[in-house]
Amino acid sequence: MQKYPAHNVMGQPLHPCSVDPLTGYFRDGHCNSCVEDSGSHTVCAVMTKEFLAYSKYVGNDLSTARPGLRFPGLKPGDQWCLCALRFLQAHEEGCAPGVRLDSTHLKALDVVPLETLELHRVD
DSSP: OOOOBBBBBSSSOOOOOOBBBBSSSSSSSOOOBTTOTTTOEEEEEEEEHHHHHHHHHHOOSSSOOBBGGGGOOTTTTEEEEEEEHHHHHHHHHTTOOOOOOOSSSSSGGGTHHHHHHHHTOOO
């Protein structure tokens, strides 16, 4: 799998999102992506209680640890490379998490307008 160039939504080098918990499609701490990343795990999101509840409600429980999948389970305040479409859905439902633009991959803009990401900016 070849990664897309590591640039953020501002056209700058992509900053790390999180190493604790270790995130990213490649589990390298960055919201890097590639052709095979059909979920576009490109939005560096700061988890909130509301978003975690919403995600569980729509069938993606991010709070429960799954050690076999190298997934620690998330809590409010954790940063995680979120699927761009899930972020957009949460935005439309009024419960989007915060976003670190410097750590959000440029490919997120294929799904989420920059203006929408900026509404939730926390960095």
